[in-house]
Amino acid sequence: MILHRDDDPTRRPTLVETGDFHEVTDIITIPAETKPTATWVILLLMSLSLLSVMVGMIGYLFWEGTGVWGVNVPVGWGWAIVNFVWWIGIGHAGTLISAILFLFRQRWRTAINRFSEAMTIFAVMCAGIFPGIHVGRIWVIYFVFPIPNSMGVWPNFRSPLLWDVFAVSTYFTVSVLFWYMGLIPDLATFRDRATTKVRGFILSIFALGWRGSARHWQNYERAYLILAAISTPLVLSVHSIVSFDFAVSKVPGWHTTIFPPYFVAGAVFSGFALVETLLLIARQVFGLHKVVRMHHLDNMNKFMLLTGSLVGYAYGMELFIAWYSGNMYERFAFYNRALGEYWWSYWIMVSCNVIAPQLFWFKKIRFNIPIMFIITILINIGMWFERFVIVITLHADFLPSSWGYYRPTWVDIWTYIGTFGLFGTFFLLFLKYLPQLAIAEVKGVMPEANPHFGDDHHAPAGANAKGH
């Protein structure tokens, strides 16, 4: 870890509330080394059943055809794309926390980064399902990849959907690498504590021979920094490119230049909300109070306040531009969003995304766990509806004769619910078998990590002078 030499623990809120390094190691490793709790088993079984529902729904979809969903003409995309964008957006907080906050030396991130990186990967997995299964002919989906072949099939690089393919797969790959890179020292810790041969063997493979030497640390930190630098633009690019699916089209209400920043802000917003939701649960279930402190939650709430306000600004700006452009189709699209047949979805979106996070202006609310839990849930609902509102704009575009209405079917609904099974299964497995928090990093922000820990009789500024 690159440490801030002038990081003065006495002037900042304590990031970890424990006695020593060993206790931190215990907190994080013991759940992985003991028998699973009944709660965990029940949660896993629930997740697995939802996962099997999802698999069943997808199987049914493949067997019968896209028609089992509610999509139609004019609304060619429905819940599948809404869910895709929603899950991808959730993934954003992970990269933001791991990469951008890392580069900005926001060291409070150590308590939540592992968590959110894992969430990113699982969310992107959930998201990645949808563009794959929403096509009409799944058995030729490989046509979208630039695979040299004798059929003369070559993708159209002008299509934003193709950009999506690259953006999402890059994002997933880098996220996995980044996550795994951060895991290495902690896996080594697990390995060292392993009591059985098998466990030790498996962990030693994944720990890549980590011995914690200074050279290892130097290489590790360099690699981590590079990956953080690679990931940072991805935070901006992935959701920008996802927004191009809409912005590059001609559909009124989609064809707007504000989409890339607006989507990124929304993605971070929803990502933080879901990280906090999950963190609050894990904190409760696994007793992480000492590591995940109110200070972290407060910071996250401030992030949500910021990004929520950005999103609210974007909503307002969209309306203004629709009016200011003088374009009749654009004006109608926004009028129709707010007051048309889908008015309810627009107002759910506004209430959850714009009004709810404004409560975080109050410190009392930022420090109130039940209220912030409710708000994060509302934000997740609101952000789902934001994507719904955008996708459903299709229902009334240029020619009034072609206007239609979209309703999801039970298959749409259960496929979506099923993705929570996928997410939950992986997340529970992660919580159980991998270090939930970055042990090495957390230790790095503890008072003990300060080279002058215990040198109370020295002036704090003397560290450099003493030539350590």
Place this chain on the structure above:
Amino acid sequence: MSSLNLDPKNTGKQYWKSLDELGEAPEFKNFLEREFPEGASEMGNGVSRRKFLQVMGAGMALAGVSGCKMVRRPEQNILPYNKMPESLIPGVPQFYATAMTVGGEAVGLLVESHEGRPTKVEGNPKHPSSLGATGKYHQASVLGLYDPDRSQFPVKGGQSSDWSVFWSEADALFATYKQNGGQGLRFLSGFIGSPSLADVKAHVLKTYPKAVWTTFESVNRDAQAQGIAAVTGAALDPHYKFEAAKRVLSIDADFTEAESDHLKYGKAFVSTRNPDLGPEKMSRLYVVESQFSPTGGTADHRLRVKPSQVVNVLILVAKELAGQGLGLGEWTAEIGALTADAATATAGVSAAYIKELAKDILENKGASVVVVGKYQPALAHAIGHVLNVALGSVGVTVEYKPSALKALNGESAGSYESIAELAAAMGSGQVETLVILDANPAFGTPSDLDFAAKLAKVKHVINLGPEANETSALSEWHLPLSHFMEEWGDGLGYDGTASIAQPLIQPLYATQGVAELLAGLSGFEHRKSHDIVKEYWRKQASGMDFEHKWRECLHDGVIARSAYAPAHPGAVQGGIAKLAAAHAAKAPKAGGLEIIFRAHPNLYDGRYANNAWLQELPDPITKLTWDNAVFVSPSLADKIGVSSHLFNKNKTGTSMGEYRHRPMVRVTVGGKSMEAVAWIVPGLSDETILLHFGYGRRATGKVGTGTGFDAYAIMNSASPFLSGDVKVESTGGLYEVACTQDHWSLEGRPIVREAGLEGYEENKEEAFSEEKWNEHPVDPATGKERSLWTEASEAKGGDRGTYDFSQGMQWGMVIDLNSCTGCNTCLLACTAENNIPVVGKEQVLRGREMHWIRLDRYFTGSIDNPDLVFQPMTCQQCENAPCEEVCPVAATVHSHEGLNDMAYNRCVGTRYCSNNCPYKVRRFNFFNYTNQWKNSPLSMQKNPDVTVRFRGVMEKCTYCVQRINRARIQFKNKGQETIPDGAVTPACAQACPTDAIVFGNINDASSRVAKLKSHPRNYGVLKDLNTKPRTTYLGRVRNPNKAIEKIQA
């Protein structure tokens, strides 16, 4: 004849049965288990021929055995002709002339046949009722031929039987009638349009002199015949000559869609609607009607009045004309004695309006015409005739010819009187045997006759019909009827033109024609339809080279110069007074609710209920599919408290989202009631209910049974089409209706562009220009539309996937909105040509109809009394196609001739193209809709030149690229690289009765389409998006009467 294998058992598995022995052999099983066939590794040591064949054969067998069900390859057997039919080139379709008769009127057709399978119907340009165009029923008839629900063998008392059993029983039964002269024997048929059948009928009645023949059609023009006979004393039919008419007053006459000879009328009328004719020559149409008809939509002035008042408006006009100095001759006193004023005043028709209308008609004396619709009472027809005589229209804008229908069916009371008489006779037990010929009286008769119940009192009911239906269920014998494409026939057109109708195919099942059955029952000299028809015409053509003439007629489809000559109508006094008295007795009292019954625009009287194309065809005005409904005006909906489930919030259409279930209402007419779903139609007169009959079939095939609501249940035979004794109330029930276009309003968008003739005359260049309506920004430096990149049209073939559109043949289309009457025929023609599947009500409810053409319908103006515009909307073949940019796999790309092509095999089905299509004309196969054709005779209808699309791919209009390529081959064979103008006609344009669609090469300056593209009325829809559509529209120009506009303002 047919190389198509329809045996469901004959699958690929059976194909491999020829290798049974090999498959069962232990060596073979061993072979399957080995990775490489035994011989394969041994070949290096010298290959014996025997070994080689063994390995090859086993390899094939392996492919067959391991052929997994998931591999979806069509299984086809290609069989060579044993004896090649003369002049047949496999793959090149042949066309045969025939004729189809509906309601006793024949229309000449040319039927396309692929290797013996009729697949598509076109109009016969030589037939005066077709002139190359077709109607809905003609286009859909080919589906009727292959309807899997057709009756295939005789059925006795519900048990399948055989013709030989029938004939042995019938011979015994009819032997007794031969002795007693046919006492207790009755026949029931629809209108006969065939001279040879009329000849057989005459023979039947000669053989059984005491037998009675009843003719009944629920859709008829008895009132017209009665009205004109009353004032002329002869059985004459009016033949309007719209091409010569400058002012047309239509009294509830939907002459472009529903009246006799409407194909011809539509074409003639539209020829006068070109605004470039100028105010002197362009016609003006006044329509007086209660419900919105497509003709009413084309009107310059549509007067919306209550149904009972339509005739009163005509009376007012007649009196006003007389008042303005028009001499009514013999009928002056009779017309003068008519009263209408008080009643009409309540309908809100101002005297000034009538005055200006009459003035306009009178000013164009000699070039005006009054047209009266078939649902109007005889009185209206009589007055209409009187006015036409007085206006000097006879011989100019209207001719009178003897009625072919009367000539073939004889003088009789009206249809409803006849069927009532038959029902009474059945009720009193006077009917012992009833032979029902291609009619369905157990369903299609007014409920007051109680026909179905009375049928039970008839000892022997013999029913010859195309399908098992309500009547056949009550019949002793149900006999299968041949389709018109399966038997020889003939028919007289509305003007008496005779056609010989050739069969296209051997009967698919054990069916017989009407004439064949009658010939058998009466001992006619010929038994086969071919002999009956041919020998009849041999008799007519005495003294000439008959065989030669016969062949000529078969080829042409019409018998030359067989149309009736115009007759001079006589003048009979007293007729109007008599009709007025009869009318006064029947007409509903002024004030209060009224109900009108009309034939369903798609199902006719119900006979086409099992035709899936017609079921899924949207109603031209309301765009409902798969159901009829109780149509009410917006204000009536408010009054009966059903509007909340129908309107959207702004009253700009029916609600799409909040309410998917629509309110049910109970309609009670004269004590009988039925429940049906309510639907709002703007432009329907207030206090009026419109209900279409034909729906609500209780027993037909799988497609039609249980769709819609049966209006016959509340119809009354005494006054079948109009009743004032009606109540309507909401039942509180709900029902889902599949509507393909919920929105009414154009939302102020420049999609359909209209101008008044005067404004157009003043500045033709400006009236429809992009500047005036909506503009894509133009770069002042180049004078071209601004664009971010070099556009496909300007790339000159530089980049991959772009072509130089200034070279070669570049296809384009122009649709004239002044000519389109919204009749839907193009949609059906496209369905037949392009193998478009029917998806069913459930899928239409989900918004997944597959039609490649939509007939967009918009109401403009006030919601109560709006104008109506139609706009056929199909793929615009944009040069800058938004769909192409977004497809990730390049499945939709441009061709060098400017077509936006779909490569079905490449499509993965992201539906992005559909989302990005501003016109929303792309259609997606959400399910494997074409499964319905598997192992069904329906597969025989499919056009072999058009790919059948599998589930998960997008499809859309191709400009009938298969026809372009057929023409290309044809002309390349002649050594011509360019296809001349007019050699390619897409299915829609070919079927269009009014020639509203023009297609051709826009690079050829002399082509019709290129000329229209440079016309000032030409505009592109959503051109401001810079899509550069290849399909453009000619803006609509109405010709309103300024004086009337002033009154209305």
